[in-house]
Amino acid sequence: xxxxxxxxxxxxxxxxxxxxxxxxxxxxxxxxxxxxxxxxxxxxxxxxxxxxxxxxxxxxxxxxxxxxxxxxxxxxxxxxxxxxxxxxxxxxxxxxxxxxxxxxxxxxxxxxxxxxxxxxxxxxxxxxxxxxxxxxxxxxxxxxxxxxxxxxxxxxxxxxxxxxxxxxxxxxxxxx
Amino acid sequence: xxxxxxxxxxxxxxxxxxxxxxxxxxxxxxxxxxxxxxxxxxxxxxxxxxxxxxxxxxxxxxxxxxxxxxxxxxxxxxxxxxxxxxxxxxxxxxxxxxxxxxxxxxxxxxxxxxxxxxxxxxxxxxxxxxxxxxxxxxxxxxxxxxxxxxxxxxxxxxxxxxxxxxxxxxxxxxxxxxxxxxxxxxxxxxxxxxxxxxxxxxxxxxxxxxxxxxxxxxxxxxxxxxxxxxxxxxxxxxxxxxxxxxxxxxxxxxxxxxxxxxxxxxxxxxxxxxxxxxxxxxxxxxxxxxxxxxxxxxxxxxxxxxxxxxxxxxxxxxxxxxxxxxxxxxxxxxxxxxxxxxxxxxxxxxxxxxxxxxxxxxxxxxxxxxxxxxxxxxxxxxxxxxxxxxxxxxxxxxxxxxxxxxxxxxxxxxxxxxxxxxxxxxxxxxxxxxxxxxxxxxxxxxxxxxxxxxxxxxxxxxxxxxxxxxxxxxxxxxxxxxxxxxxxxxxxxxxxxxxxxxxxxxxxxxxxxxxxxxxxxxxxxxxxxxxxxxxxxxxxxxxxxxxxxxxxxxxxxxxxxxxxxxxxxxxxxxxxxxxxxxxxxxxxxxxxxxxxxxxxxxxxxxxxxxxxxxxxxxxxxxxxxxxxxxxxxxxxxxxxxxxxxxxxxxxxxxxxxxxxxx
Numbered sequence: 001x002x003x004x005x006x007x008x009x010x011x012x013x014x015x016x017x018x019x020x021x022x023x024x025x026x027x028x029x030x031x032x033x034x035x036x037x038x039x040x041x042x043x044x045x046x047x048x049x050x051x052x053x054x055x056x057x058x059x060x061x062x063x064x065x066x067x068x069x070x071x072x073x074x075x076x077x078x079x080x081x082x083x084x085x086x087x088x089x090x091x092x093x094x095x096x097x098x099x100x101x102x103x104x105x106x107x108x109x110x111x112x113x114x115x116x117x118x119x120x121x122x123x124x125x126x127x128x129x130x131x132x133x134x135x136x137x138x139x140x141x142x143x144x145x146x147x148x149x150x151x152x153x154x155x156x157x158x159x160x161x162x163x164x165x166x167x168x169x170x171x172x173x174x175x176x
Numbered sequence: 177x178x179x180x181x182x183x184x185x186x187x188x189x190x191x192x193x194x195x196x197x198x199x200x201x202x203x204x205x206x207x208x209x210x211x212x213x214x215x216x217x218x219x220x221x222x223x224x225x226x227x228x229x230x231x232x233x234x235x236x237x238x239x240x241x242x243x244x245x246x247x248x249x250x251x252x253x254x255x256x257x258x259x260x261x262x263x264x265x266x267x268x269x270x271x272x273x274x275x276x277x278x279x280x281x282x283x284x285x286x287x288x289x290x291x292x293x294x295x296x297x298x299x300x301x302x303x304x305x306x307x308x309x310x311x312x313x314x315x316x317x318x319x320x321x322x323x324x325x326x327x328x329x330x331x332x333x334x335x336x337x338x339x340x341x342x343x344x345x346x347x348x349x350x351x352x353x354x355x356x357x358x359x360x361x362x363x364x365x366x367x368x369x370x371x372x373x374x375x376x377x378x379x380x381x382x383x384x385x386x387x388x389x390x391x392x393x394x395x396x397x398x399x400x401x402x403x404x405x406x407x408x409x410x411x412x413x414x415x416x417x418x419x420x421x422x423x424x425x426x427x428x429x430x431x432x433x434x435x436x437x438x439x440x441x442x443x444x445x446x447x448x449x450x451x452x453x454x455x456x457x458x459x460x461x462x463x464x465x466x467x468x469x470x471x472x473x474x475x476x477x478x479x480x481x482x483x484x485x486x487x488x489x490x491x492x493x494x495x496x497x498x499x500x501x502x503x504x505x506x507x508x509x510x511x512x513x514x515x516x517x518x519x520x521x522x523x524x525x526x527x528x529x530x531x532x533x534x535x536x537x538x539x540x541x542x543x544x545x546x547x548x549x550x551x552x553x554x555x556x557x558x559x560x561x562x563x564x565x566x567x568x569x570x571x572x573x574x575x576x577x578x579x580x581x582x583x584x585x586x587x588x589x590x591x592x593x594x595x596x597x598x599x600x601x602x603x604x605x606x607x608x609x610x611x612x613x614x615x616x617x618x619x620x621x622x623x624x625x626x627x628x629x630x631x632x633x634x635x636x637x638x639x640x641x642x643x644x645x646x647x648x649x650x651x652x653x654x655x656x657x658x659x660x661x662x663x664x665x666x667x668x669x670x671x672x673x674x675x676x677x678x679x680x681x682x683x684x685x686x687x688x689x690x691x692x693x694x695x696x697x698x699x700x701x702x703x704x705x706x707x708x709x710x711x712x713x714x715x716x717x718x719x720x721x722x723x724x725x726x727x728x729x730x731x732x733x734x735x736x737x738x739x740x741x742x743x744x745x746x747x748x749x750x751x752x753x754x755x756x757x758x759x760x761x762x763x764x765x766x767x768x769x770x771x772x773x774x775x776x777x778x779x780x781x782x783x784x785x786x787x788x789x790x791x792x793x794x795x796x797x798x799x800x801x802x803x804x805x806x807x808x809x810x811x812x813x814x815x816x817x818x819x820x821x822x823x824x825x826x827x828x829x830x831x832x833x834x835x836x837x838x
Contacts, residue, residue, distance in 0.1 A: 077223040077226065078230075078273055078276050079276060080276060109262065109266060110233065110237055110266045110270075112233070138265065139262060139265035139266065139269065140264075140265040140266075140268035140269050140272070141268075141269060141272060142269060142273075158221045159220050159221060160220055160221070160222065160223070160226065163223055163226050164226060168269070169266065169269065
């Protein structure tokens with residue numbers, strides 16, 4: 001009995017594909033996140049379990065809004081006055097994606113890179129601010145996403161290393 | 177004293193400023209530490225590094241915008257309007273950030289920085305509409321031309337910011353090192369003042385130890401340091417005979433204190449110390465133990481002999497009179513020496529031995545030396561054992577009374593009995609008063625014992641016919657006891673006897689001292705009807721003034737006179753004179769120690785009213801007393817009935833007519 005060469009190749013591809021699928025299921029069993037309908041503003045990669053684009057999770061504004069927002073008023077070294085910042089807590093986002101790791105690397109549109117420790121993410125209360133004083137933030141004013149800590153509520157956070165974690169024009173998160 | 181006070185003032189003069197300075201420095205150091213912590217906190221809170229990054233990021237962002245614009249109209253370019261808009265937005269955002277940083281940080285240090293930021297912002301603002309609406313290559317070239325000068329400005333701003341930041345870092349470092357140096361200096365000062373305080377404390381301790389070791393009056397060692405030296409010697413050389421203690425006590429020192437005053441007493445003690453010092457150079461320690469008691473410690477081979485030798489020299493110190501308060505006073509000293517023996521268990525025994533020897537010397541003859549020996553210790557131990565037993569003698573009913581009759585030399589009738597105390601010791605048998613009354617007096621047991629004697633005497637006399645009295649001996653301690661009269665009155669009323677059936681016998685020595693108090697007691701006794709007798713008259717001072725000053729009912733003439741009268745005419749003269757004197761004062765006389773018929777006859781002839789002694793009876797038990805009284809009464813009755821007459825009285829009368837010694 002002999003096989004047609006093209007058929008044999010198709011069987012080979014099928015075998016490789018099923019092997020790959022089995023392997024990826026063994027490494028992680030990603031749940032499916034709905035794909036964004038609007039313009040994507042955030043992409044999350046690394047050790048997460050919930051994905052919607054290959055091994056990564058992509059969010060538009062509405063998806064992020066749907067995760068639930070938290071707000072607080074605080075001054076920052078880079079802004080005037082005491083604005084009210086509103087956005088999804090980073091810890092909520094990480095929980096939602098089933099993130100497992102110690103560090104989040106944040107990358108901004110201007111290629112600024114900083115690292116946030118996963119530990120104490122919830123207790124420190126960092127949010128991905130999407131609104132400032134109720135208004136969405138444009139790229140020309142630290143938008144669309146800005147990592148903000150509640151400095152005025154937690155004076156111990158007023159440190160150089162925490163300031164450095166506050167990335168504006170945030171575009172991407174990677175979990176390690 | 178004045179020197180000590182001055183020293184104290186000097187000391188307290190240093191203490192307060194030093195403690196104050198130390199506390200102030202400690203507070204300053206704490207303040208400085210807080211300042212340092214705050215400074216470090218400020219550095220960690222500062223956004224300086226962040227600002228530097230923000231400024232440095234300006235140049236690449238500008239460059240990327242220019243590159244995006246330049247590539248927009250190149251053939252096959254994939255750059256879209258959206259990409260240009262993103263890069264523009266990033267630069268616009270950067271300008272806002274710079275403005276914010278500018279207002280907060282940069283302008284404070286350098287006006288050029290804020291000038292540069294303002295220039296860049298205005299250029300970006302003016303070129304923004306052009307970039308937002310790029311249609312042709314010409315538009316792009318126009319925009320690039322406008323942006324080009326910003327590259328130099330961004331570079332200039334970056335270098336300016338860096339130098340400002342490094343200047344700030346240098347300032348911060350300098351401030352931190354200043355704080356560190358200040359804290360170091362403060363810690364050094366604190367350590368020094370702490371050291372000074374420790375030194376001060378040590379000196380004060382030394383001074384306190386010195387004060388405890390030295391007797392302030394004489395400059396000799398104190399009791400404490402003498403004991404320490406003694407204990408040290410006992411530990412170092414415990415061989416027999418290697419340690420000796422010489423103890424010295426000034427005789428009649430209290431008299432000097434009382435008559436010349438305490439200042440003279442102190443001067444005397446100082447002078448004594450001065451005289452002792454050169455003769456006791458061989459002693460390991462010379463101390464004033466307290467009061468007028470001095471002690472010297474001898475250690476090493478032949479300690480006992482050396483101590484005895486020194487003691488003789490010490491005696492010589494008192495040959496010359498002392499001059500306290502400018503008055504020459506002859507003072508002697510009694511010395512006791514004790515050498516470490518087999519039966520001494522420790523230094524305390526050695527001291528006790530020296531003390532025993534000293535008091536033995538004092539008792540025997542003042543101004544002499546006595547060396548402690550086994551007999552002294554045995555006597556002390558026996559005395560101590562006896563005194564412990566005596567404590568329980570009353571409650572165990574070991575005491576009893578014997579009664580010796582006192583008989584009328586005229587009628588031969590028993591007028592009264594003298595109650596004599598006896599102690600039936602459970603293991604020693606009967607102990608005589610001479611052996612235990614001194615102990616009772618020393619320990620104060622004489623008071624409860626005396627009260628028992630009075631009660632017992634009252635009980636005994638209540639059994640006898642109403643005309644028979646009883647005499648009780650009273651010690652000096654009892655005589656000065658304020659509750660004496662009340663206790664006698666209680667005992668008398670308890671047994672229903674008249675107070676005048678009681679005679680209290682006291683010796684002359686009891687009366688020495690406070691005349692007024694003695695007189696008051698005697699008067700009080702007489703008021704209650706109790707009779708008093710002067711006992712053993714003639715042995716002590718035999719002061720006739722006592723007879724005039726104190727109201728006695730009876731004088732008891734000492735046995736030595738009564739018995740001596742048989743051999744010596746002089747004795748007869750004295751006894752006759754006493755009796756004559758007594759008769760004129762209205763006082764009865766009792767001859768003591770009447771042992772023979774001759775004694776009785778002579779005493780009667782010389783004028784004594786009563787006699788007491790073995791001739792009549794030895795001290796009797798209560799039953800024998802009753803028998804004697806019964807026999808006497810029976811004889812009287814028989815005499816009245818005209819039966820066989822009683823020989824004694826009439827015979828005595830006739831015999832007395834015969835001259836004594838004939």
